[in-house]
Amino acid sequence: MNAPEAKVITMTEVLKSIRDLPALPIIVIELMGTLDQEDAGAGMLAEKLSRDQALSAKVLRLSNSSFYGLSSKVTTIQQAIAILGFNSVRTLVTTASVLDTFASSEHVTFNFKGFWRHSIATALCAKTLARHLRLNQDQAFIIGLLHDIGRLVLVTGSPEHYASVVSYREQNDCYLIEAESATLGLDHTMVGSALAAHWKFPVLIQKAIANHHAPNAADPASLSPIVHMADCMAHALGLSDDESDLVSPVLLPVWSSMSLDQEALDRIFRDIEMQFEEANKILMQA
């Protein structure tokens, strides 16, 4: 590999970038605090959400998409909560808000479109795998969506440094995480985990983001094995639509622990592909 043009970033600088990010809406912080509770405060959610018209509209568009395949049209947030359940609506609100937080980010060389396509694809893969493995689908979706979020902190907080990362990756055709370590001296997993901690997301989410490249296969409830697998699948299905995309190596203990036969995989791949383009389109609309 070429010698990196070292532009080391310290965690102190990262934490400053995190503090400089636009704040998440209060409603999301409140919702994330309830993530390990079932149906916590559905009334509160409906009332607060109905005051945010843009967010409500996006949640309703998603509720009515093939993502949920409902038999009748949902027209109010109260209806969405009644039909889809509080947990699903909480996931949708969180997703839409996180996307809005970074919606206006710009960078000379970083591919935002590919980044979000991959994040949304990983979220869908994680949700689908969680359904198959009978684990928490909503948490899996959120972790899938956020697994690489540390990249956006680095890209927006230290754009020149990240330009070196992108150029190192292009020169060496290596994984972006390798280019980050070689150039910056840290990578997106620790930064993402620090952002999740700053946002006061549950520890489960912080840890799963930190460990998605090195999950413990013996602990499926930590959801990091699912997100690792979902990350690999999303790359392998080519959903990011990025010519330079690379599948991360699948860890054997994770693959074996899931015991996925071809029939199960066919169903999982098909479910993901049927839902992905529409979910991506709705989520990426400002």
Added chain:
Amino acid sequence: MNASQLQLDLDEAETGMKLAAAILDSHGGTLLPAGVELTDAMLTSLRRRGVDMISVVNERVSEADLAAERERVQQSLTRLFRRCGERGASSALRQSILRYRLGGAA
């Protein structure tokens, strides 16, 4: 998707087409199984349920089309997996995607 299947907007689907894959609801329950021939009533019911994409059996696929599709899928997987090596779990994932994309033609 694979070469012997077509993914269609529900609006493009016609009666008599055969489903290449089961249509599932959001809980993974089967609404219609693979192999069913679509009727007007089924299309109306799918539309009511908000389903907008389905995959049907492609009756008009030729041997040459299949060969070209195999080649395209192989090339794309080779590019995506170029840093994963030929063995282990990455290779198992690659094989499963190949079988999924090509169906019986893998």
